[in-house]
Amino acid sequence: MRKFETSPDEPVVSLLSPEFEDDPVGALARLRDRSPLVRVGFPGGERVWLVTRAEDIRKVMSDPRFVVDVSKVPGHEGPSLTEQMVATLDLSDELSDYFGANLMLEDGQSHVRLRRVLAPAFTNRRIEALRPRIEEISAQLLDTLERKGAGDLLHEYAAPLTITVICELIGIDEADQPQIRKWMAEYVNVEADFTSSLLGLCGHLKELLKRRRAQPANDLISTLVQAMDAEDVQLSEADAISLTVTLVNASYHAMNDFIVNAVLVLEENPDQLALLRADPTALPHAVEELMRIGSSISNAGPRYAxxxxxxxxxxxxxxxxxxxxxxxxxxxPRYFPRPEQCDIQRRPKPGEGHLSFGAGPHRCIGAALANLEGGVAIDHLMLQRDSVKVAVSRSELTYRDTMPGGAPRLLTSLPVRM
Structure with a gap:
């Protein structure tokens, strides 16, 4: 069977061209108006169909004719696009010992099995029980920033907040959290030693699994150990490590960027901030709108026909x-009238909201946690305190790529005055 074969003279769009960096919303709107599917170049030279419209993206994410595991395509040979991208990173062979099944790259019953293991840690009741602790961490970080009078909202608030929350949920001891944060910062830095950082994180998680087997606790690592020991689950140590790395990565980087982007959007839309301050009960809807506008997740993972x-x-x-x-x-605009406007009073119909968490069977399992963290951060930064001001203009902000030739691009810092 051919591998992602296309006609050599077929027109291909490059998402790395300047127009997508200078005006991504406008450039994507032009693609969306042009066609529901557009051929784009992918890192590694492959050509991929970019689905441009919300309704069609939801269908692809929910249609069993499309799979995330390319080996399930009859007759397919060769690596997946994800594997090709990972190959460009020249990772150590040692890492293969740590990674088993990946929640994001499994279909059908394999995916259901892994998701079922994690589900108890992400029920709405379990997540809501975290609220007092998240509020406590947030308040402590902001008190420190306020005493200084100025600082970096990304590195002194968003990053320590999100890493502390996910580490406590997983069961990583407080003394080890600074090292975890360092590894995670290097994990997406194309200039850092990616392999050493990932090896360090995986080695730490392997040791933590041993510790929790000897001394169980009320945390996700202990839940994973129980699943590993259950005959009917068939979860390997490599599976447990792979699941945990995926959770830490998704919870940390995406939420860091969302928090600072949300502050930027509200500062640029003072009328919407005023509405929110006048009616704080609108905060859940504001979080949804800011997730729509401020998410750093640019594209969904590939599906294969x-x-x-x-x-x-x-x-x-x-x-x-x-x-x-x-x-x-x-x-x-088919789903969001005046989509370029921030509107905290926007109320999409059920099933027609933003797609920052995906849709279908692979919808982000941590969506409720992300909404809670985002809500607490916006409440504490913009409602309970009204003194947080971005100290630089948009043009002075700098970004970094998270992988060679790929997105998302993440802010390097956000200087603020308090």
Whole structure:
């Protein structure tokens, strides 16, 4: 069977061209108006279908004809797009000992099995019980910043808040959390020693699994140990480590960037901030709107067509890879009237909200935790305190890529005055 074969003269869009950096919303709108599916170049030279419209992205994410595990495509040979991207990082062979099944790269019953293991830690009741602790951490960090009078909102508030919350949920001891944060910062830094950082994190988690087997606690690591010991679950140590690394990575970087982006959006929309301060009960809706506008998640992971078909009026061939543009979906005027405007009173219909958490079976398991953290951060930064001011202009902000030739691009800092 061919591998992601396309016509050599087929027009291909580069998402790395300047227009997508200078005006991503406008550039994606032009693609969305042009076609529901557009061929784009992917790091490594492959060509992928970019799905541009919200309705079609939801369908791809929920349609069993599309899979995230390319080995489930009949007759497919060769690595997946994700594996090709990882290969460009030249990782150590030692890392293969640590990684088992990946929640984001499994389909069907394999995915259900892994998600079921994690589900008890992410019930709405369990997440809501974390609120007092999240509020305590947030208040302590802001008190420190306020005493200084100025600082970096990313590195002195958002990053320590999110790493502390996910580490406590997982069961990583307080004394070890600064090292975990250091590893996670290096994990997405193309200039850092990616392999050493990831090896360090995985080695620490392996040791922690041993510790919790000897002394169980009320944390996710202990839950994973129980699953490893249960005959009917069949969870390996490598599976447990892979699941934990995925959770830490997703919870840390995405939430850091969301918090600082939300502050920027509200500062640039003082009328919306005034509305929110006048009616703090609108905070959950404001979080949803800010998640729509301020998420750093640009594209969904690739899905692969299991057979030839027509999708959104476009012929798709078996083995073709499709990725949904989350940014395009979140600004799709078919779902969000005046999408470029921040509107904290926006009330999408059920099933028609933003796609920053994905959709379908692979919708982010930590969505409730992200909404809680985001709500507490906005409440403490912009409602309970009204003195936080961004100390630089938008043009002075700097970003860094998280992988060679790939997105998302994350802020390097956000200087503020208190």
């Amino acid at each position: 299991t057979h030839d078909m027509e999708f959104a009026g476009v012929p798709i061939r078996q083995g073709d890879a499709l990725t949904g543009s989350i940014h395009s979906a979140n600004f799709d």
